[in-house]
Amino acid sequence: MVEIIQISDLHYGSEFREDLFENIISYIDEIRPDIVICTGDIVHKGRVVQFKNVVQYIKRIKDITKFMAVPGNHDAKNSGLVFFEKIIGPRRSRVVLNEKDAIIVGVCSAKDDIASGEIGDEQLDWLARQFNRNLEDRVIALHHHLIPIPMSGQKFTTVRDAGEILEFTNLFEIDLVLMGHRHVPHAYTISWKNSSSTTFLYCGTSTSNKVRADDSPSFNHIFLNEGDLEVYIVNSINLEKSLLVERKEHHTEFIRPRKTRIEHLLASEVWDE
Numbered sequence: 001m002v003e004i005i006q007i008s009d010l011h012y013g014s015e016f017r018e019d020l021f022e023n024i025i026s027y028i029d030e031i032r033p034d035i036v037i038c039t040g041d042i043v044h045k046g047r048v049v050q051f052k053n054v055v056q057y058i059k060r061i062k063d064i065t066k067f068m069a070v071p072g073n074h075d076a077k078n079s080g081l082v083f084f085e086k087i088i089g090p091r092r093s094r095v096v097l098n099e100k101d102a103i104i105v106g107v108c109s110a111k112d113d114i115a116s117g118e119i120g121d122e123q124l125d126w127l128a129r130q131f132n133r134n135l136e137d138r139v140i141a142l143h144h145h146l147i148p149i150p151m152s153g154q155k156f157t158t159v160r161d162a163g164e165i166l167e168f169t170n171l172f173e174i175d176l177v178l179m180g181h182r183h184v185p186h187a188y189t190i191s192w193k194n195s196s197s198t199t200f201l202y203c204g205t206s207t208s209n210k211v212r213a214d215d216s217p218s219f220n221h222i223f224l225n226e227g228d229l230e231v232y233i234v235n236s237i238n239l240e241k242s243l244l245v246e247r248k249e250h251h252t253e254f255i256r257p258r259k260t261r262i263e264h265l266l267a268s269e270v271w272d273e
């Protein structure tokens, strides 16, 4: 079994909350996951000084366990991708956890000064070459969404070539895809015809006030074991855990993390009549 903490959208440089980061560090230090994965927007404006200042926080995670990050559109602002690679790590990377029978590959969906995402043929080709080992649990991490999610805003949400990656997850029997971007925790599971399942998991903003609606800053605590999956949303403010997804033998229980738009509408005074 591989145990993962997914954090996302730290937004260092704008509404970043040090107290929330401290909460996350104490949580990580206690459970000692196999790896911490950050799905982008580590800094807010891609500024060199922001990368230089945030690295002290990243180092504290690295002192506890393995760490992987993919860039987000905010990291890519102001030619920030160059400095992401210099200071944080490569924009695409692979971690193999042999003893856990797991492989995690991070790809870059962000482009200089463009809010929307794209993987591109060259990177897709690279991605395929990363999964040539027959490891049981397979995970992809990227910043932008592959499938839109409700109440997450309309702006530049999905990667332009999302279809290629969706098909990839089927063909390569990817268990889990981790994403960030719109600061909304959510999950979908697709059960494919070849009887494998892929869960598409979205993380909230873990350390900033940039939440949507009445959400709280949060991160994801993930257990993946030979295709069985359990995901908890952890509230960054009080570290309360709630179950988001339970997938066993390709049967999925999905607990909706927030009210739907129609529930909000029906509960509003406008609809009282």
Ligand SMILES: [Fe+2]
Pocket: 009, 011, 041, 072, 074, 181, 182, 183
């Ligand atoms: Fe973000």
